[in-house]
Every structure is written in C-alpha cells, then in structure tokens.
Amino acid sequence: MSSQKALSSAWEPAQSHGKLRAGILQRLVKNRMAIASLTLAGFIVMIALMVPLLPVQDPLLPDYDQIMQSPSGGHLLGTDLHGRDQLSRLLWASRTSLLVGVVATLMAVSAGIIIGGLAGYSGSMIDTLLMRVSDVSLSFPAILGAIAIMAILGPGRQNIFFAIALFTWPVFARLFRSTVLSVRERTFVQAARVLGASNMRIFMRHVMPNSAGPLVSYTAMAVAGAILAEAGLSFINLGVQRPNPSWGMMLAESMGQFEQAPWLILVPGTAVTMTALAFILMGTAVSRALDGNNTREYL
Amino acid sequence: MSEPLLTINNLYVAYGASAQSQVVKDVGFTLEGGKTIAIIGESGAGKTTLGLAIAGLLGRNASIDGQVTFDGKNLLALSEKAMCGIRGSGIGMIFQDPRGSLDPSMRVVDQVAEPLCLHQGLKLKEARGQARRLLAAVNISDEVIAVAPYAYQLSGGLCQRVMIAAALACNPKLLIADEPTSSLDLILQAQIIELLRERQKESGLGVIFVTHDLALVSKIADRIIVMHEGAIVEQGSVEAVIDNPTNPYTAGLVSVWTSARREGEGIASA
Numbered sequence: 001m002s003s004q005k006a007l008s009s010a011w012e013p014a015q016s017h018g019k020l021r022a023g024i025l026q027r028l029v030k031n032r033m034a035i036a037s038l039t040l041a042g043f044i045v046m047i048a049l050m051v052p053l054l055p056v057q058d059p060l061l062p063d064y065d066q067i068m069q070s071p072s073g074g075h076l077l078g079t080d081l082h083g084r085d086q087l088s089r090l091l092w093a094s095r096t097s098l099l100v101g102v103v104a105t106l107m108a109v110s111a112g113i114i115i116g117g118l119a120g121y122s123g124s125m126i127d128t129l130l131m132r133v134s135d136v137s138l139s140f141p142a143i144l145g146a147i148a149i150m151a152i153l154g155p156g157r158q159n160i161f162f163a164i165a166l167f168t169w170p171v172f173a174r175l176f177r178s179t180v181l182s183v184r185e186r187t188f189v190q191a192a193r194v195l196g197a198s199n200m201r202i203f204m205r206h207v208m209p210n211s212a213g214p215l216v217s218y219t220a221m222a223v224a225g226a227i228l229a230e231a232g233l234s235f236i237n238l239g240v241q242r243p244n245p246s247w248g249m250m251l252a253e254s255m256g257q258f259e260q261a262p263w264l265i266l267v268p269g270t271a272v273t274m275t276a277l278a279f280i281l282m283g284t285a286v287s288r289a290l291d292g293n294n295t296r297e298y299l
Numbered sequence: 300m301s302e303p304l305l306t307i308n309n310l311y312v313a314y315g316a317s318a319q320s321q322v323v324k325d326v327g328f329t330l331e332g333g334k335t336i337a338i339i340g341e342s343g344a345g346k347t348t349l350g351l352a353i354a355g356l357l358g359r360n361a362s363i364d365g366q367v368t369f370d371g372k373n374l375l376a377l378s379e380k381a382m383c384g385i386r387g388s389g390i391g392m393i394f395q396d397p398r399g400s401l402d403p404s405m406r407v408v409d410q411v412a413e414p415l416c417l418h419q420g421l422k423l424k425e426a427r428g429q430a431r432r433l434l435a436a437v438n439i440s441d442e443v444i445a446v447a448p449y450a451y452q453l454s455g456g457l458c459q460r461v462m463i464a465a466a467l468a469c470n471p472k473l474l475i476a477d478e479p480t481s482s483l484d485l486i487l488q489a490q491i492i493e494l495l496r497e498r499q500k501e502s503g504l505g506v507i508f509v510t511h512d513l514a515l516v517s518k519i520a521d522r523i524i525v526m527h528e529g530a531i532v533e534q535g536s537v538e539a540v541i542d543n544p545t546n547p548y549t550a551g552l553v554s555v556w557t558s559a560r561r562e563g564e565g566i567a568s569a
Contacts, residue, residue, distance in 0.1 A: 187399035194354055195414040195465060196387030198380070205413075209404045 034285030107165035112172020120180030134170035217287030224279035310365035337520035391466030397458035401450030456487035
C-alpha cells in the first residue's frame with residue numbers, strides 16, 4: 001500500500017500538467033467558437049457528401065419556361081437564368097468547392113512538408129536554393145498567378161488544383177521550415193541520434209511530428225483560401241467548365257439580374273462566405289487549442 | 300588485461316580553421332571496461348564537446364583530428380552509417396536535461412523500444428515488451444507509464460531513468476554521461492548514481508562521467524581528468540588528484556570545493 005502511494009506521488013504533480021490528446025479535445029469542446037465552426041464545417045461537408053442521395057432536381061437541366069423564378073415550393077431557392085433549379089446547383093457546387101479546397105490544400109501541404117522539411121533539416125545550399133524558389137513563387141500575387149496558370153493550362157478541375165497549390169505551398173514550406181529549424185536543435189533529436197537513429201528516421205519519427213502543430217491550424221485556413229480562389233477563378237470563367245455548377249460561376253451568371261432576382265446572387269454568395277468562414281474559424285480554434293498545451297511545441 | 304575499451308590519442312576539436320577556435324586540445328586517455336572516468340572542469344572547458352566528439356555527434360562545422368579507438372575500431376574513420384550502428388549499441392549517451400532528451404510527442408515506452416528496433420531488428424511490438432522490462436529494471440512500473448505515458452507527465456528523475464533505460468537498452472560497452480544529475484535534486488541524484496553503478500557491476504560498462512561536481516566525483520570515479528580551456532591539465536586516480544593536486548588549476552578547484560564544504564559544515568554545526 002505504501003509503495004503504491006509512493007508510486008502515485010511520483011507522477012501526480014506532473015499529471016496535473018494536463019493530458020495530451022484529451023487536453024486538446026477538451027479545450028476544443030470548451031471553446032464555443034470551435035464548436036460552432038466545427039458544426040458548420042461538418043454540416044457543409046456532410047451535405048456535399050450526400051448530394052447524390054438527396055432528392056434534388058437535375059442541376060444541369062434547363063427549363064426555359066421557368067427562368068428566374070423566385071423561391072417557391074417547386075424550387076426552394078428559385079431558378080436561374082436558364083431555369084435550372086438553384087438549390088440543386090448550389091448543393092452540387094459545394095462538392096466542387098470542397099474538393100478543390102481540400103485537394104489543392106493537401107497538394108500544397110505535401111509539397112510544403114517535403115520542401116520545407118528538406119530545407120530546414122538539411123540546411124546549407126539546399127536550404128538556400130529551395131527558399132529562393134519559394135521566394136519566386138511568393139512574389140506573384142497568388143490570384144494573378146493562378147489566373148495566368150489557368151489561362152495557360154485551360155479550365156478544368158485538375159488544373160484548378162494545380163494552379164492554387166502552386167501558389168500556396170511556399171507558405172507551408174516556410175512555416176514548416178521554421179519549426180523544423182528550431183525542433184532539430186532540441187536535445188531529444190540528439191538523444192535519438194545517440195541511440196543510433198539515422199537522419200531519415202530522426203526526421204520522420206522525431207522532427208516531423210513535433211513540427212506539425214502550426215501546419216495543422218494553418219491548413220484549415222488554407223482550405224478556406226483555396227475555396228475562395230476557386231470561386232474567384234470560376235467567377236472570371238477560368239475555373240470549372242460549364243455547365244457544371246460552381247459558386248463563383250453562379251455569381252458571375254447572375255450579376256446582371258441582381259435587381260430582378262437578388263436571391264441568385266445572395267444564395268451562392270452566402271454559401272461561399274459561410275464555408276470560408278467555417279474553415280477560418282476552425283483553423284483559429286485548432287490553433288488556440290494547440291497553444292494551450294506543451295506537447296507538440298512550436299514557436 | 301587486454302586492450303582497453305576506449306583509447307583516445309591527441310584528440311583536437313576545432314570550430315573553423317584558426318588555432319584559437321580549438322575547443323579540445325591534445326586530449327588523450329584510456330578507459331577500461333567496468334571503470335568510471337570523471338571529466339571535470341568549469342563550463343566551457345570542452346567537456347561536453349569531448350563527449351560529443353567520442354560519440355561522433357559534432358556537426359559538420361567542427362573539425363576533428365586525432366584518434367578515438369573504441370573496441371578496436373577507429374571511430375573517426377567510420378562512415379556516418381557505421382556510426383549509427385555503434386551509437387546505441389556500442390556507445391550510449393545521456394544528457395543533462397532529461398525531460399528535453401525525450402521526444403514530447405512519443406510515448407516513453409516507444410523511445411526505449413527505439414534502439415531495440417534499430418539494433419536488434421525487433422518488431423515494435425516485441426520491442427515494447429522488452430522496453431517495459433527495461434523500464435521496470437530502472438524502477439518504473441507499468442502502472443506509471445500506463446497513467447503517464449509521455450515525458451512531460453513524468454518528473455525529471457523519472458525522465459532521466461527512462462533515458463538510462465533507453466541508452467542501456469542494447470547493452471552498450473561505453474556510456475557517456477554528460478552531467479546526468481546536474482538538474483536533479485540530491486536524492487534523485489543518489490538514486491541515478493546507484494542505478495548506474497548497479498548496471499556497471501552487472502555488465503562491465505565503462506562510464507565517462509562529465510560533471511563539475513567534485514563531491515560526486517570523489518564517490519563514483521576510478522580516475523579523474525581535469526580539463527581547462529580544452530586541454531587536460533591533470534589526470535590520475537581520485538585520491539591522487541583530490542588530495543595532492545599538482546596543477547594549480549586543479550588545486551584551485553579542489554580548494555573551492557573543500558572550503559565550500561567546510562563552510563557548509565560550519566553552518567550545520569552552528
């Protein structure tokens with residue numbers, strides 16, 4: 001009994017520091033903004049996933065007898081310039097937006113981790129070279145750069161991924177490089193080396209997990225950025241190909257009809273704003289939750 | 300007695316090219332298995348650099364010259380890959396900051412298991428089982444690591460024991476302990492020292508103990524090396540160096556220590 005007591009006193013004070021994973025979750029749950037943003041983003045993602053199963057009308061089918069109908073029982077959000085169901089187009093477009101947001105961001109994150117990690121961990125010439133390349137990429141205003149790429153490659157989904165990722169990765173690379181630079185100097189990296197771990201293993205097992213914190217929260221915000229970029233590209237007709245729906249394109253098509261049919265502008269506009277907002281707030285909430293613990297430290 | 304475990308001859312370490320940047324100058328000593336050598340000296344004397352040089356952990360901007368023969372192999376001539384094989388299995392090292400030495404995002408069991416996976420080719424699952432036994436051998440029970448699996452949940456003393464378990468997991472022949480007890484309180488210090496001595500008795504481990512704590516040295520070391528500004532100013536048995544220092548620097552170190560001790564005794568008896 002007494003030995004048990006001695007045992008428990010050995011870890012009790014340290015334990016009150018907070019538990020690792022549970023700590024992050026608890027902080028997330030306590031934070032109202034986190035709950036709200038997670039719920040909203042989760043709702044949008046769920047809807048987007050379920051669209052093919054929902055009893056909505058064909059988003060591509062024009063009906064020229066019913067153009068620019070105001071919201072009614074038959075068309076909950078009305079119809080557009082070509083008599084297509086606005087609700088259906090809105091829902092189908094959410095799939096494109098989220099897909100572009102997630103895939104383009106994942107491409108950018110992967111490139112950022114590889115390039116930033118290589119630069120930060122190897123140092124020297126490779127570091128200088130890679131960072132100058134990222135400088136070049138950063139020196140373009142992202143949206144103009146993406147427009148140029150789309151103009152060269154032509155519209156289409158794969159090209160949107162590429163155009164957006166091409167101007168997002170340098171931010172991830174720089175962010176990751178800076179954390180790697182500080183993490184690789186920490187004692188546990190040397191301790192791992194002294195246990196016989198190779199450079200590659202140290203990077204994969206010890207440096208990377210401890211440098212991931214800032215990336216996680218920035219990733220959510222980058223998804224919002226990519227969604228806005230896709231909307232922007234589609235708005236100027238360089239994004240998704242017609243007649244497939246996209247929020248940006250829906251806005252562009254309805255611009256001239258604002259006075260007769262304001263809902264055609266308000267609905268997709270609200271959708272873009274709410275989606276982007278949900279992801280930005282989610283990023284903020286995650287970064288706050290991570291800030292509160294000392295496990296995956298970052299500077 | 301056959302060949303000593305570790306022989307160092309004319310070891311120089313410099314950062315940059317000029318002679319002023321030498322941080323270790325013409326160091327040479329030998330260590331036999333089962334013995335303990337203490338390296339003492341003030342901060343910046345080159346003690347830690349010497350330890351890192353032996354383990355091959357100095358960065359590319361350090362130039363090393365001389366001979367480090369460990370177990371019949373010249374370590375300075377080995378490739379990085381060959382050194383990876385020796386570190387952890389032949390040479391272990393523990394550091395001053397025990398909590399900082401453990402990866403905050405990895406369970407401590409896995410960190411003890413890591414050298415077993417690396418050097419003995421164990422699967423993670425088997426290695427974990429063995430790691431638990433190794434932790435039990437340093438008095439960390441399964442209950443503790445079940446409740447507090449991460450380093451930041453453990454006290455400094457527990458962290459240092461985890462480090463010792465990891466460093467000795469593959470039964471290395473040499474342990475470089477770089478001020479392993481400096482950040483711990485006296486009771487934990489005594490426990491850690493006791494632990495090291497046990498392991499030394501069991502396995503014939505040679506220990507290089509880097510410290511500036513003369514009291515500790517007089518208890519644990521077989522030989523003392525006194526370093527000052529990168530060079531060895533005196534070496535010999537504990538009695539010889541502490542009782543009869545021939546070098547004025549050593550005499551200074553010893554007299555500071557003894558007068559501090561006398562003052563302490565004076566306060567205690569008053």
